[in-house]
Amino acid sequence: MKTEEIEAEAQTPATVPEPGRRLSPLAKGALVSAVTGSVVLGSILLVPPSSPERGAAPAPGSAGRAANAAVAGVEASLPDLAALIRDREAYLRAHPRDDRSWAALGAAYVEQGQRTADSVFYPKAERALRISLQLRSAGNVDAMDGLAALANARHDYRTAKKWGEASVKLAPKRWTTYPLLIETYGRLGDYKAVDRALGTLTKLHSGAVVMARAGQVYQDHGWRDDALASLTDAAALASTPSERAACLHRAGELMWERGQSAQALNYFSQALAADPDNDASLAGKGRALASLGRTTEAVQAYRSVLATRPRPEYALELGELYESLGFGDAAKAEYDLLRKRVGADGVNGVDDSLLLGRLEADHGNPRSAVTRLRAEWGRAPSVQTADALGWALHKAGNDKEALKYAQRATDPEHGGTVRSALIVYHRGEVERQLKMDGPARRHIGEALRINPAFSPLLSPLAKKALAALGDPPVGEPGKAWGTKASTAPPSKPHAAPRSPAPERPASRPPANESPAVRPTAPAAPPKPAPPAATPPAQAPAKPSPRPTPQTQTPKPPGA
Incomplete structure (x- = not known):
């Protein structure tokens, strides 16, 4: 039964109170991890019904498995999630005034939309969640959390913040709201609020879900070893294949960011073995294969994921x-x-203003990108937006203003602690155009040390730019490297100090179970000997700047 048909059976009482402006059908939002979506859904299903017929448990089978997984705050398989949606829709035909089931259905729609890359579920989710609020306007934190998750999925972070903080105000010890707020605060560039929310979350709850979220925060702070430890602990404690795959995917992303493409490929492969529906890991596999010079396989991976997601x-x-x-x-x-x-x-x-801005800056109209990204900066002033806006300004020819945003994106005082090779390269290239040779040499060199193959297009340009800058002059190290105190270029990208953020939570195995063993980081495979005239899949691990199409590149579709 369609949501519109069910909605017609529910009567609309008083006006719904909101913490801010009303969400329109075209409300803006963001991508939240499916783990967080499962947490929201589970928090709704966990609360017992107040009457025998309110919030009846899903029937045994796929829907029951999805409900049990959601109650535990973990991901269900996509078939089980679809079964849970059908079960709640069927239940609401007979009980159209059950506000908790409407909230559960809305949260399930949000998660389904995130995991299938199908935004058609979002209007359905909004309708279901608003009906829940209409049926129970006072203290309905279930619907508020669902609307916060929906706003995040639509990249409307300010609305997500309003709903999430309204929910916390009503139920400050409800731990499932804090993962939503961590995502929201990060996208809004409020990194101190991220740390506070994580600190509260770790006091209220523990386990794989919390450790996975903590690992993401540690990665954003530049604490890569802590991030990898937390993510692999979370993978070891995961109770479903989908949850394990999500944690392994994040570990793979971390390894790729560090320039360890072979290890990243191993993590992505493990994630896909656990859950073949983890499309992010298939795309990550394509990225890692491209970094290793295996371009034929990389194209195949990307085309496979785009065919389904x-x-x-x-x-x-x-x-x-x-x-x-x-x-x-x-x-x-x-x-x-x-x-x-x-x-x-x-x-x-x-x-998707941020993504469109990036596209236009590099492959379209840079001035249009600047206009779009200035508006995005007003909505979500994160490190990612600062970097994108700075680069768009550079591509549009305004390097002086571009430098201000590039510095902000790499400034620890403003959250720029992630030593992303792409972000650092962007700053170095802006500095190079401004004839700031010392800082340019330092940042472009740092980008290549972080990840020598951070972009199939920009990595070769970075290498050429660094070669053109040449060796630093002798006797003036501060001027040569753009620093006042150092006497040599930094050997490793710096990380933010550990003290300001909350401590990493200790793992806690489930009751009556032995402690889980953390999966170890995979060792890099031996480098294959480069055969003569081989396709990209057999090329050496280090890719050349531009392989010759005859021997190392796949043919494009339709060629």
């Missing part, structure tokens, strides 16, 4: 891979697909 960010990555290989028409087709998908998502309330 056409997320616009994957189209951007594949387009840039095609462009690096000299296939301009194939790249343009992917960029066009990105724009088409973003337009379709916009109809369902998703705002």
Whole structure:
């Protein structure tokens, strides 16, 4: 039964109170991890009904498994999640005034939309959650959390903050709201609030869900060893294959960010073995394969994931891979697909201004990108937005203003503690154009030390730029490297001091079970001997700046 049909059976009482402006059908939002979506759904299903027929448990089988997983705050499989949605829809035919079931259905729609990359579920989720609020306007934190998750998924972080903080005000010890707020505060650039929310979360709860969220925060702080330990602990404690896959995927992302592509590929492969529906790991596999020079396999991975989960960010990555290989028409087709998908998502309330700004800056109209990203900066002044706006300004020819945003994106005082190779390179290139040779040499060199293959398009340019800058002059190390105190270039990217943020929570195995063994980071495989005239899949681990199409590149679709 469709939500619209069920909605017609529910009567609308008093006006729904809101913590801020009313969400429109085109409300803007963000991508939240599916783990967080499961937490929201589980918090709703966990509370017992107040009457025999309110919030009846799902029937045994797939729906029951999904409900049990959600109650534990973990991911269910996609088939089980779909079964839970069908079960709640069927239940609401007979009980259209059950506010808790409406909230559960709305939260399930949000999670389904996130995990299938299908934004058509978001309007359904909004309708279900608003009906829940209409049926029980006072103290309905279930619906408030669901609306916060929905706003995050639509990249409308200010609305997510209003709903999340309203929920915390009513139920400050409800731990499931804090993962939502951690995501929200990070996207709004309020990193002190992120630390406070994580500190509260770790006091209220523990386990794999909390450790996974903590690992993401540690990664954002630049504490990579702590992040990897927390994520692998979470993977060891995961109670479902989907949850384990989500943690392994994050560990793979961390390893790729560190320039350890072979280890990243291993983590992504483990995640896919645990859950073949983990599309983020298939895209991550494509990214790692491209970094290793295995471009044929990389293209196949991207095309496979786009066939089932056409997320616009994957189209951007594949387009840039095609462009690096000299296939301009194939790249343009992917960029066009990105724009088409973003337009379709916009109809369902998703705002992809940040992604569109990045696309236009590098592959379209940089001035249009600047206009779009200035508006995004006003809505969500995060490190990612500062970096994107600074780069768009650089591409538009305004390097002086670009430097201000590039510095903010790398300034620890403003949360710029993640030593992302791409972000650091952006700053170095802006400095190079401004004839600031010392700082440019330091930052471009740092980007290549972090990850020598951070981008199929920009990594070769970074190497050429660093070579053009040449060796630093002798006797003036501060001027040569853009520093006052150091006498040599930094050997490793610096990390933020450990003290300001909350401590990493200790792992706690489930009751009556022995402690889980943390999976160890995989060792890098031995480098294969480069055979003569082989396809990209057999190329040496270190990719060349631009492989020759005859021997190392795949043919584009339709060629």
